[in-house]
Amino acid sequence: MTDTDQTTPLNPKATVIVAQVFISCLMAFLMTGIFTAIPMQFQPGWVGAWIARWLTAWPIAFVLSLGVGPISFALSTRVLMAARRG
Template identity: 75%
Template sequence: MTKFTVILAQVFISAMMAFLMTGIFTAFPMGFAPGWVGAWLTRFITAWPIAFVLSLGVGPLAFALAQRCTRR
């Protein structure tokens, strides 16, 4: 994989994970009450850049661990 492909994948992965997790963790305390979508989107906008930066650090470690675990 090229470096561009890995970084682009991390953009997609971090966006999807932040979107789903903030949706779930916003719905737990609020339910689907009025204002839920706005709170969710605010939390998503905050979480996505953090998730992306963290994925840049954790991603290489995860790939290394996966390769180590799958060696025969």
């Protein structure tokens, strides 16, 4: 890795999209794991059910995060600006 690799600015839009891939993946993975384990109580076959649910949930979570992300950033900016004023 050269010095220019470390000092080259990253594309902010690309960074947000890559972050959304990781965030949606991990959240879908954890949420489907929890909500599969609770009713199945770790019975045989729960891992297969978990993975099937995760593979369904991840793309949905990613698409929704692309819409919710900008709304969340806008809301957090408004809240922080209001807190700064008050």
